[in-house]
Amino acid sequence: EDALQMLLDQSAQLALMFEREQLDSREQFVELKREALVPVIAQGHALAQFEQISFEQMVQTRQIVVASRNHSIKPELLFSKDYWRTDNHHSACMMIIRNLGWGVLPLEMFNENPELKKKLKVLELYDFTPKFEYYVDLVWSRESELGVAARFLIEHIRQLRQQPRK
Template identity: 70%
Template structure:
């Protein structure tokens, strides 16, 4: 199932999940282990009917003043990553964020792969050209698990399969 990054991380250590696909974290916990899967690019987008889409370049001040749709933990005490706007709505996954952005309810940050895999989105959304900083955010996606949890056969198979694939790519 889908969960915001912070929730997935917590679930690993509570034992309600054995594996999680997560974006790289600034600080690693000593209890976690991971295998890097791939690089993912996130881009700032807005619906083509949204007022921000009129501009060739959008300043930091403009995005601060427009509602952002942000993928975030259900725990409201956790500050979302990649939050820029003063006014924002939270959702727990990129698909519902995309739906709200497409409806013109705000701008947001989505995986570029989502736009590439669903060409109709490119007709509905515009990538914002941010004036004050690079509009592409690059992260690695990791398969993460807790060192404290005993993993099953399927989890070990998946981890070993990914490690073999990484070995053949390098």
């Protein structure tokens, strides 16, 4: 929500955003990639000792949620009644590592930083498979004049998308 607002008030030309349920008529996008989000907890947390946990156990534990700075907007992927908010996945990761709660993080973070596998555990649930897949989009405002670099990047991504997938 914050990134979209920055595009619309022209304080940013481009934004990387997870797919949205509803598109604003003023936005344009090109899809970059699919990203999996998984629930994680610090290895030292009591819930990490279990092979699988129930949904009830998860929702009764504080959740670290990545959400808009605007507190009137309800966060997506919010399960717990007790939760803390932050506006990015990296600070959420640091809060989770410090045993402040569990949270949903991009699986790509584990590939970027293999040390996280030693510090965090992906939660396995009895009740459902807790892997959420979203597309990541490069988004811009239809109402803004894009600079040369922004237009180049958009065109480059479009060309990559036209290449055969392996």
